[in-house]
Amino acid sequence: MRLRVASFLLFGCCVFSAAKPLRAQNGQFLYTKWCAVCHENSAESQAPGRDVLAKMTPEQILVALEKGPMKAQTLDDMISRAERQALAKYLSGKALGSAPVNPIPKSAFCSPSEDSSQNSLAGPLWNGWGVTVTNTRFQPATEAGLTADDVPRLKLKWAFGFPGATSASSQPVVLEGRVFVGSWEGDFYSLDAKTCCIEWEVAAESGIRSAASIDKRDGRLTVYFGDLAANVYALDAATGRQLWEVKVDDYPAARITGSPTLHNGRLYVPVSSREESRVEAENFSCCGFRGSVVALNAQDGKRIWKTYTVAQKPQPSQKNRAGTQLYGPSGVAVWDSPTVDVKRSTLYVGTGNDYSLPASSMSDSIIALDMKSGKIRWSRQFQPNDIWNRNCGAKDRDPAFCPDQSAPDVDFSASPILVQLKDGRQILAVQGKSAIVYALDPDQQGRTIWQLPVGKAGGAVWGPAVENEDLYAAAEPTGLVAVDLRSGEKLWSVASPPCGEDKSCSPVQNAAITAIPGVVFVGSMGGHLRAYSTQDGRILWDQLTVGDYKTVNGVPANGGSISNGGAAVVGGMVFINSGYSHHGAKMPGNVLLAFSPEGPS
16 A cells, blocks of 8 residues: 555456557557457446547556556456557547646645544444444434435435545445545545545555445554455554455455455455456456455454455466356356344345356355354355356357346346344345345344345346335336335335436436435446435435546546445435446446535424
């Protein structure tokens, strides 16, 4: 980790090979040959489109290719320095050295006289991904400081721009009047929640998508988070000083998408990858990644255990029609933040699809792990033989890569939620890309108590919220649904407002949902942040976040699609990132927004 700013971007899908010297300086040729297959089909490949890449500086692109998550996809020495420079200049449309690395002015930082001490976990906070280790994403009234009557009076208080970023989606964490948030550029910030001045800023080795978790260790507060190169960090929350850094997986494509969960001195880290999105070029030797969960000692970062979601290491399986050796089983990424069951000393995670043949037994599953040892206590698979990769969408699909073109790709991208019912029972409420909500019995190996279809299978769903015995979930592709967790019956369902003639609009609301008493907040791919009444689903407040903002830190910024992380509601304020640019999102951006109520109540 370094001070100030470093630029990293996950492109998502480029596969490089040695190019002829004659073509080395031709950026357009290199892009067309090796990158266009993903970036010109960004809705399918989930890679940022050309419009997103064009907003970067050539320096940012170079760092992504040489040091960031794209390093593995350039196959190290298989593409020359000259070729990387040609690509950077072509994609950005700018000459090297044409933009500053860190445009944040000194005036954006808090004055030394301001109190930056942090010694307590007392007071209103949103800590971690789901605010509770059971991942309910429910904020009680005492912490929220906001009522349903306050919500219609919410107005923008400040905007903060992430320098050089072309995506903004991580879940903000708020504690003791400070906002802790990371960016896709790899920058991690501590901001004053009221004024948005920067307390401190550090740079990770790669982009940051996960939420942070904070705990008190040795008399000081420590903040933990992961990056898109599978590194985990511990920082002093008061100063930003690095305490330790650990790489939890050495596979080149490994990353941390879901947020690490902190409990009782241990950090539980989910490990994922986007390797399946690279399976397009015939010379790509798919696939070697295995998902996992890693337990670290929060004190020093030492590994306690690591449990893979694919039991055996990928072995040579077959060759594709180009003669490239393929490997399997592989995949089964863990995209979501682990859920803690203190009563049973158990950890729950949802898993993704298989990347290659042969199919494995724990893909598209809910898995229960012993918190002490990492041993798998039980697993429930909901969609066998879900072998999906980028080749499944190709017109000339190779059966060796993708045996079934209709593979559903129904990962569990949302965390399981452990719910305490009033009758004394506990259930696991889970939702995946299948658009089915399940209630599972944690005492009966995850036996299904009930299941309820709530829409059409499709894109990633990043998390329902639960208040008492009611669950609020995305109803793909365009709605919101409330479910009685005791019976599995719908309480109400509403569709998103239609887009009309606005072609840039998207009604999809798949961002993680946040609940407070009487209200649920949800962001949309169309850039709306909406607040719905929990009584009947009527809209209480609707804020379009798309557009340019004058930021407190002086960085040019704009809002766009909202997905992945949801709103953090703390101390009478609402914090949300706007500008998600992946998974088919059409409106990139780089802004963190804060809202608070104005006018008489």
